[in-house]
Amino acid sequence: MDEATHDLDPSPSVLPGLQRGGWEMILHFFAGSTHEIFQVQQAEMTQTASVGETITLSCSVPDSFPKGPVLWFKGNEPNRELIYNFKEGFFPRVKEIGHTTKPGNTDFSIRISEISLADAGTYYCVKFKEGKPNMEFQSGPGTEVFVTTPPSLPVVLGPLERALTGQTVNFSCMSYGFFPKDITLQWFKNGKEISSLQTHIVQMKNSNAYKISSTTEMVLTLQDFSSYVTRGIFEHPTPKNKISVTCKAKKFYPQDIQLTWLKNGNVSQVDKTLTPTRSHDGLYTVQSSILVDRANQEDTVLTCRVEQDGWQEATAKMTFLVSYLDKSEK
Incomplete structure (x- = not known):
């Protein structure tokens, strides 16, 4: 009986290895928890935002830390940039989220609005220990911010x-x-x-x-809308001793075009406000008409001239002979 009791006795002299190993495991567990609790925590390792958006940077600081301010920085020493001071300063695009003036507050998160490309970088929440001057006590691991913006219309x-x-x-x-x-x-x-x-x-x-x-x-x-012009002249008899002559330009691009009529080399009519029609292939066609007097007693050379962007593209001529007009009236 004594022997059995002796076997079950959990004293250090009987089971030293088991007792020591158990304490080591327990101590290790509490050490890990302490390390996680008593540190500046930033929940997000990275964040991505588009230009113009608002981002939130989280930070939790244990209330058991020494008295002193919390500051937000962009970048590391020695050229880090102050982003926000909870106690003083003017930071128009940054607002605090937590109730930092409330006793026991641990939330020192901030919100940054109107994000621009210049805001890309790594942000650190840093706890300082009060003194003269204040000394940095502990920094968070940092949150890297990526900023994207789409390209302009090509x-x-x-x-x-x-x-x-x-x-x-x-x-x-x-x-x-x-x-x-x-x-x-x-x-x-x-x-x-x-x-x-x-x-x-x-x-x-x-x-x-x-x-x-x-x-x-x-x-x-x-x-591909190459710019060239073809032309034609058509005669259409009309009453009252007049002949209507039509000049037609087709298969040209762009649509801006000027058509000029000349009689015997002199400008007789200029059509600047023509309205071309577009065909299924994307090219344009336009036509203009002019009246010729049958009673004219002289031979007439009628010229149709097409210009585009200041370039003379094409001309077409028709000669009216008095003898022909007289014969056609008989």
Whole structure:
């Protein structure tokens, strides 16, 4: 009986290894808890925001820490930037969330509004110990903030000068003000992707944002709105000794066009306000008419001249002979 009792006795002399191991495990458990509780905590390791948004940076400081202020910084020593002081200072975009004046408060979280690209970086919540001067007591692990902003609407520029069918022309595209740098630009023609000649991404001057520029080239065809004009003149007899003559220009682009009538080399009529019609292929057609007096006793050379962007594109002539007019009246 004594032997059995002796076997179950949990005294140090009987079970020293078990007793020592148990205490080690218990001490280790409390040591870990103490380490977690008595430190400045920042819940988020990273945050991502778009330009113009508001972010919240959390911070919890144990109330058992020595008396002293809590400050928020961006970056590390020696060039860290003060973001917020709970006791003094003017920080228009930053507001505190917790009741920091309430005894026992542990919440020193802040909210930053109107985020810009310049706000990207790592933010630290730092506890100071009161003194002359105050000494840094402990810093949180930091929260890294990433700021994104979309690119501007792309601007596409074509040839600066007029181009004809079969000519190789360059097109350029540019977009700017985006972050981060990773971006893809693709070219499409009629919904089908085409390759680019070159694409560059560079950082904008005095800014964290980037801009992208790209060029491509193509050989123009009629479907690409090449600028050329064809013409025709048609005669339509009308009553009262008049002849209506029509000049028709077709398959041109852009639509701005001027048509001038000349009689015997002298300007007779200028049509500046014509309204071209657009066909299914995207090119334009326009026509203008002029009346010719049958009673004219002299031969007349009638000229139709088409101009586009200050360029004389085409002319067509018709000669009215008095002998022909007289014969046609009989």
